[in-house]
Amino acid sequence: xxxxxxxxxxxxxxxxxxxxxxxxxxxxxxxxxxxxxxxxxxxxxxxxxxxxxxxxxxxxxxxxxxxxxxxxxxxxxxxxxxxxxxxxxxxxxxxxxxxxxxxxxxxxxxxxxxxxxxxxxxxxxxxxxxxxxxxxxxxxxxxxx
Numbered sequence: 001x002x003x004x005x006x007x008x009x010x011x012x013x014x015x016x017x018x019x020x021x022x023x024x025x026x027x028x029x030x031x032x033x034x035x036x037x038x039x040x041x042x043x044x045x046x047x048x049x050x051x052x053x054x055x056x057x058x059x060x061x062x063x064x065x066x067x068x069x070x071x072x073x074x075x076x077x078x079x080x081x082x083x084x085x086x087x088x089x090x091x092x093x094x095x096x097x098x099x100x101x102x103x104x105x106x107x108x109x110x111x112x113x114x115x116x117x118x119x120x121x122x123x124x125x126x127x128x129x130x131x132x133x134x135x136x137x138x139x140x141x142x143x144x145x
Contacts (some may be wrong), residue, residue: 027120032038034118034133037068042100042115049102052113056092064095069119070096073079083132098130109141 001057040062048055082100093100098117103110113136120129 007103030118030120031067031131033066034131035068037099038114038116038133038135040066041101041116042112042135042137045101045112045114046140049140050110051092051103056095059099060096063099068097072112082115084108085113088109104138109139112137 008024012115017039032059041059042058043060044062045051048058082093084090085102088102088104091103098119100115102113102115104113113134115132115134120131
């Protein structure tokens with residue numbers, strides 16, 4: 001009888017270990033996908049020297065092609081759901097995909113902050129976690145003509 005109890009506790013330890021390992025793998029894959037999308041958004045803003053409607057369309061196209069989920073599955077699904085920042089102005093995002101773009105003005109020029117939301121769904125316990133991933137562009141300098 002003693003061996004049967006030892007066997008079941010060993011199985012429990014193995015199952016818990018596998019669950020934790022799969023959870024870590026899911027987290028790292030979701031975070032890397034969000035991090036890569038954030039970097040692409042920043043690159044698009046820097047390449048176009050600012051954020052406007054054409055950049056917004058390019059961002060939506062890029063997120064659609066990368067398999068990012070639309071806002072309908074997120075708790076944050078309108079522009080009003082973007083968090084306020086003290087030193088910047090919200091200028092875009094949340095049209096079709098869960099991201100926010102903020103513009104910051106300095107003496108040298110403007111820079112932008114991109115925030116994209118990583119969504120982690122855990123199927124066994126039906127938990128949904130949304131984690132914001134932040135990134136800043138380089139300063140886009142004011143060049144007098």
